[in-house]
C-alpha cells in the first residue's frame with residue numbers, strides 16, 4: 001500500500017499536509033490546478049495593453065483575518081519574512097447610489113506577491129506536491145481506500161464538499177458522510193478585474209456594497225498589494241453570478257456601469273476580465289473542525305468546516321485533520 005494522500009492544495013490541504021509532516025507522516029499532495037492555491041488565487045496580467053503586464057492580481061479571496069493563536073503564528077512568520085502584510089482595518093461601505101460610510105474592524109491581511117504566494121511558500125516546505133493531477137474516484141476494498149486505482153493508507157479531501165462528493169464511490173457513503181457532504185450549499189461569485197491607465201477614483205482600500213443587485217464588494221488591488229497600481233477587483237452578487245456562470249463575461253457591461261456609478265469613475269478601464277467561482281463560499285458551515293470516517297481514514301476538511309467560510313477556518317480545519325490523521329496512522 002502507498003502512503004497517505006491529500007487531495008487539494010488550497011490552504012486547507014497545505015495546512016493538513018504540513019501538520020502531518022510535522023508529526024512525522026509525509027503525505028503526497030495533489031491538485032488538479034496548474035498551480036497550488038485553490039481559491040487563494042492570483043493571476044498574472046498579460047496582454048492588457050497597459051504597463052501592468054506581469055503584475056499579479058488577487059481574483060479569489062480578497063484578504064484574511066486572524067483570530068486564533070495557531071494561525072497567528074503562521075501569519076506572523078509570513079509577515080516576518082515580508083510575504084504577508086497587514087493591509088487595513090477600515091473599509092468603505094456603499095449602497096447602490098454611492099459611498100455611505102467608512103467602518104473600522106479587524107486587521108485584514110494581504111500579500112505583496114498575491115495571496116497565492118503564501119500557499120506556494122507553505123507548499124515549498126512539503127516534499128511531495130504535484131499540480132495538474134485531477135483525482136477522479138475514491139473506492140475501497142476490505143482493507144484500504146483506493147484512489148484512481150492506487151491503495152492509500154489515508155485520504156484527506158481538502159476542497160469544497162460539493163467537489164469531494166463527486167469523487168467518493170456510492171459504496172463508501174455512510175449516512176454520516178452523505179450528510180457531511182450534502183448538508184452545505186455554496187454560492188457562486190464572478191470576480192471582475194478592471195485595469196486602468198491611471199487611478200480615476202477617490203482613495204479607498206476595499207468597499208462593501210450593500211443591497212445592490214450587481215455588486216457586493218470592490219477591492220482596490222493596488223492598495224491591497226501595496227504598489228498603488230490602478231487595478232480594481234469587483235465581486236458580483238451571487239444571485240446575478242448564478243445567472244451568468246455559463247458565460248461570465250456577459251456580466252461585464254452591468255458590472256462596469258455599477259462600478260462607474262458607485263465610485264464616480266472618470267475613465268473606462270483599458271482591460272477587463274471576468275473569472276467564475278462556482279463554489280466560492282459555503283452559505284453555512286459545520287461546527288465540527290473536520291469529518292473523519294474512522295474505519296478507513298477518509299477525511300474532509302476546508303471552509304465548510306470549523307465554522308467557515310474563511311481562509312483562517314479552512315487553515316484550521318486542514319491543520320486539525322492533518323494532526324488527527326497522523327496520530328491515527330502512527331497508532332495503527
Ligand SMILES: Cc1cc2nc3c(=O)[nH]c(=O)nc-3n(C[C@H](O)[C@H](O)[C@H](O)COP(=O)(O)OP(=O)(O)OC[C@H]3O[C@@H](n4cnc5c(N)ncnc54)[C@H](O)[C@@H]3O)c2cc1C
Nearest residue numbers: 008010011012031032038039061062063135302303310311
Ligand atoms: C471570490 C472569493 C472571495 C473570497 N474572499 C474571502 C475573503 O475576503 N476572506 C476570507 O477569509 N476568505 C475569502 N474567501 C474564501 C476563501 O478563499 C476560502 O475559504 C479558502 O481559500 C478555502 O480554502 P480550501 O483549501 O478549503 O479550498 P480551495 O482553496 O478551494 O482548495 C481546494 C483545492 O482542491 C483542488 N481540487 C478540487 N477537486 C480536485 C480533484 N478532483 N483532484 C485534485 N484536486 C482537486 C482545487 O483545484 C483546489 O486547489 C473567498 C473566496 C472566493 C472564491
